[in-house]
Amino acid sequence: MAVLAARNLRKSYGGAEVVAGVSFAIAPGECFGLLGPNGAGKTTTLRLCLGLTDPDHGSIELMQRPVPGEARPARARVGVVPQMDNLDPDFTVGENLLVYGRYFGLSEGAIRARIPQLLDFAGLSARAASQIQTLSGGMKRRLTLARALINDPDLIFMDEPTTGLDPQARHLIWERLKQLLAGGKTIVLTTHFMEEAERLCARLAIMDRGRFITEGSPRELILRHIEPHVVEAHGDGVMDWSDREAGKLASRLEKSGETVFCYAADPAPLLSSLANQGELRYLHRPANLEDVFLKLTGRELRD
Amino acid sequence: MHIFSPPSMSLRFVPVWRRNLLVWRKLAVPSILGNLADPLIYVLGLGYGLGSMLPEVGGVPYIAFLAAGMVCSSTMNSATFEAMYSAFSRMHVQHTWDAIMNAPVDLDDVVLAELAWAASKSVLSGVAILAVVWLLGLSGSVLSLWVIALLPLIGLTFGALALAVTAMARSYDFFMYYFTLLVTPMNLLCGVFFPVEQLPAAFQAVAAFLPLTHAVAIARPLLLGQIPPDAVLHALVLLAYAAAGFYAATVLFRRRLLK
Ligand SMILES: Nc1ncnc2c1ncn2[C@@H]1O[C@H](COP(=O)(O)OP(=O)(O)OP(=O)(O)O)[C@@H](O)[C@H]1O
Ligand SMILES: [Mg+2]
Numbered sequence: 277m278a279v280l281a282a283r284n285l286r287k288s289y290g291g292a293e294v295v296a297g298v299s300f301a302i303a304p305g306e307c308f309g310l311l312g313p314n315g316a317g318k319t320t321t322l323r324l325c326l327g328l329t330d331p332d333h334g335s336i337e338l339m340q341r342p343v344p345g346e347a348r349p350a351r352a353r354v355g356v357v358p359q360m361d362n363l364d365p366d367f368t369v370g371e372n373l374l375v376y377g378r379y380f381g382l383s384e385g386a387i388r389a390r391i392p393q394l395l396d397f398a399g400l401s402a403r404a405a406s407q408i409q410t411l412s413g414g415m416k417r418r419l420t421l422a423r424a425l426i427n428d429p430d431l432i433f434m435d436e437p438t439t440g441l442d443p444q445a446r447h448l449i450w451e452r453l454k455q456l457l458a459g460g461k462t463i464v465l466t467t468h469f470m471e472e473a474e475r476l477c478a479r480l481a482i483m484d485r486g487r488f489i490t491e492g493s494p495r496e497l498i499l500r501h502i503e504p505h506v507v508e509a510h511g512d513g514v515m516d517w518s519d520r521e522a523g524k525l526a527s528r529l530e531k532s533g534e535t536v537f538c539y540a541a542d543p544a545p546l547l548s549s550l551a552n553q554g555e556l557r558y559l560h561r562p563a564n565l566e567d568v569f570l571k572l573t574g575r576e577l578r579d
Numbered sequence: 580m581h582i583f584s585p586p587s588m589s590l591r592f593v594p595v596w597r598r599n600l601l602v603w604r605k606l607a608v609p610s611i612l613g614n615l616a617d618p619l620i621y622v623l624g625l626g627y628g629l630g631s632m633l634p635e636v637g638g639v640p641y642i643a644f645l646a647a648g649m650v651c652s653s654t655m656n657s658a659t660f661e662a663m664y665s666a667f668s669r670m671h672v673q674h675t676w677d678a679i680m681n682a683p684v685d686l687d688d689v690v691l692a693e694l695a696w697a698a699s700k701s702v703l704s705g706v707a708i709l710a711v712v713w714l715l716g717l718s719g720s721v722l723s724l725w726v727i728a729l730l731p732l733i734g735l736t737f738g739a740l741a742l743a744v745t746a747m748a749r750s751y752d753f754f755m756y757y758f759t760l761l762v763t764p765m766n767l768l769c770g771v772f773f774p775v776e777q778l779p780a781a782f783q784a785v786a787a788f789l790p791l792t793h794a795v796a797i798a799r800p801l802l803l804g805q806i807p808p809d810a811v812l813h814a815l816v817l818l819a820y821a822a823a824g825f826y827a828a829t830v831l832f833r834r835r836l837l838k
Contacts (some may be wrong), residue, residue: 289838328680329837348683356681362674366602375601378594379682427682 277340279304279431279462285324285334287317294320295331296486302464304430307457309477310466311569313578317486318466319359322433325464326351339431352380355424359435359466361416363408369395369419370404373426380427390426397452398422414445421452431462438472450475470565484573494565502563502571503527503539507546509558510535517556521549532575539563582837586829587687595679595692596699603700614704618653619711622646625772637774639803646712647799648771650726651733653708655791658701658734659762662741663754666693670745676836686836690829694742698734705730712802720804729801729814733794736817739824740790746831765791770799790820 278301287295295317302308310318323329325336327347336343338350364372370391377387395401398418403411411419417437424432437453438446446469453463453476467473473480474494481491490497498504507526509517518536522529525545526538538546543560550558603610626642636644669675676689709726712718744757768782769775769791775783786792793813800807807813 326681348685351681352683358677358681360674362678364598364675364678365673366605371601375594375598376678376682378597379679379684381591381594381683 277304278302278337279339280325280464281337282321282325283335285321285336286332287320287324287329288332294486295324298334298483298486298488300481300488300491302431302462304462305457305460306479307453307463307465307477309473309480310464310483311468311470311473311480311565312466312483313573315578316483318483319435321483322435322464322466326354326356326433352427353430355427355429355432357417357420357424357432357434357437359439361420363416363419363423365408367408368404369400369406369408369411372408372419373423376423377426382427387426390428394422394425397425397455399448412445414441414448417441417445417449418452421449425456429461431464432456434463434465436466436468438467438469446472470569474565482569482572489572490568497568498563498565501568503541504563505540505543505560506563506567507538507540507543507550507558507560508535509538509550509556511556513553514556517549517553522546525549530570530575537567539567582833583830586691586825587685588691589688591684591688592692592695595684595689596696598675598679599692599696600699611703611707614653614657615707615711617656618649618704618708622649622708622711622715637799642715643717643803644799645772646717647726647802648795650705650708650712650730650802651791651794651798652766652771654701654705654730654733655737655765655794656762657704658697658736658738659741659757661700662693662697662738663745663748663757664751666697666742667745667748667751667754669693670836671748680836686832687829690742690825690832694735694738694825694828697738697741698731701734701738702727702730705733718802718804720802722800722804722806723802725801726798729794729797732814732817732821736790736794736821736824739821739828741824742828743824743831746828746835761789765789768792770795790817793817 281301283299285295285298286293298321310321312318324331325338325343327338327344327350330344338347339353341350343350364375367375373391373394374387377390392401395404398421400415400419400422403415408416421437438449441449450472457463465476477494479491479493480497481488483489490501492500514534514536518529518531522536522538526540528539530537540546547560550556622642622645626645630641633641679689680686706727713723741757744754748754768778768786769789770786771791775786775792778786793816796813797807797810
C-alpha cells in the first residue's frame, strides 16, 4: 500500500505548465529522490502532494487519503523540511519545537517529553535556550529536521535538506536520514547533490520542465543511460586531440568550456592515446549519476 | 475548496493564536506601555490643554468627551497595526504561515487566528486606556463597564478590515494608503475629537458609513453614564464590517497563497 501516490499531476502558472503530467507511487520505508535543475517543478510537486495548492489535473493520495480534499488530516502523519528555513525567529530552539507540536494538536506533556529526544537527535541539546539568530546554517537545518519529526511522522518530505551546508553538516544530516530510514520512515527528498541521491535513495526520478524524464535506482539509471567509463581531458590542444583522436575512440563526447568528457565502454584506447599527449591532463573515472543528469538535462544554465 | 467558499471556522486556530500570545508575553510590559503612551498624550494634552480653552462639549468637560473617542480610536489603531504590519511580517517576511500550513492547519485557520489575535491585543490596549480614564475620574458610571464588551467587536471589525489590506500588500509601503485614505479620516471624521454634528452635511453623510463612528456612538454614552440610543443598530454595522472584512481577507489570502 503506497504512502503517497500521484497520477498524472498537472499544474500551470500563467500559461506555463510547471508540472506537466507526473505520476509516481511511494512504498512505505522507501527513500525516493527527486532530482532536477532549478525550476524543474520539484517544489511545486511537493506542494501539490501536501495539498497546499490544487492541481489543474490529476489525483493524489497521501497516507491513503485523497488530496487536496483530506490533505489536512493526512498532514498529521507527515513531516516537512521546506526548501527555505522558516524557523520562528521570535522563539528559542526549544520553543520552536513546543509551538510547532501544538499545531498538531499534541498534548503539552507529550511534546515536552519528546523535545529532549529530538534535540539530542539534532545535536542541539546544549542549545535548547538559544535564539534562532545565533544558530549556524547547519544548526538551523538540523532544527528544521527535528521540527519535522515532532509528530513522529510516517512520511517526511525534504526539499533540498543539505543545500548551503558544509561537508561536515551535510554528512551529519545524511547520517540522521539513514537512521530515520532504518527506523522505518519513508522519505521523499529533492536534491541537487547527486552524491546525496546515490547514498540515500533506493529509487529516484530526474525531473525536467515539469516531467519525469527517467526513473529507477541510481545504478539502473547509470547502466541504462550512460557508458560505464568517463575520461575527462583538458589542457592546451585538447580540442585538436578530441577532433583528431577522441571522436573515433569514445562512443560519445561532450565539451564543456576547456574540458572534453569522453564516454566509453572500453577506456583503454583513449588512455593509451592520451599517454602520448604530454601537454594534456586527464582523469579516468567510472560514470556516475551526475553524468546521467547532465546527459539528460543538458549542460546549459536554467535561470 | 473553492476560493469563494465561506471561511472554515474551527478551534484549530487556537494554537496559532497561542503562538502570537507567547511572543507578545515576552515583551508584554513595554508593549502595553508603548500602546498606552500615544493615546495618553492625546487625552492629557488635548483634554486638558485644548479642553481648558473650550466650554463644555456635548454637555460635559472636553476631556470627558474625548475619553470615549480615544478608547475607540486606540483600540482601532492597535488592531490595525497588528493585522497589517505584524501579520504581514509573519506571512511574508518570516514565512511563519508557510511553516504552520505544513502542519495539519489550513490557511483559513491561520487567518482566523490572526483576526482573533489582533482583536485580543487591541482589547488589551482598549482596557489600558479605559483604566486610565477611570483612574483620572473621567467616567464614574457602572455603565462604562459595558465598554469592555464593546472592545472585542471594535477589534474584530478593524482587525478584519486590516487583514484584507494585508492580503493585497506587496510591501510595508502599501499600508500607508490605508492609513492615509481610511484610518486618518476616520480619526478625524468619526466623532473622536469633536461631535460629528459639527461637520458639514456632506462629511456627516460620509461619517455615517464609517465603522469608527458607530463604535464611538456606543462607547461615548456608556462612558458618560447613559444608555446608548440605537446601540444594537450600531453594533450590527460593526458586525457587518467585521464579517465582510473577514470574508474578503480569507478570499484574498487564498488567492495569494494557495495558487
Ligand atoms: N506560486 C507560483 N506562481 C508563479 N510561478 C511559480 C509559482 N511557484 C512556482 N512557480 C514557477 O514554477 C517553476 C517551477 O518552480 P519550482 O519551485 O517547483 O522548481 P524547483 O524544481 O523546486 O526549483 P529549485 O531547484 O530552484 O528549487 C518555476 O519557474 C517557478 O518560477
Ligand atoms: Mg525547489
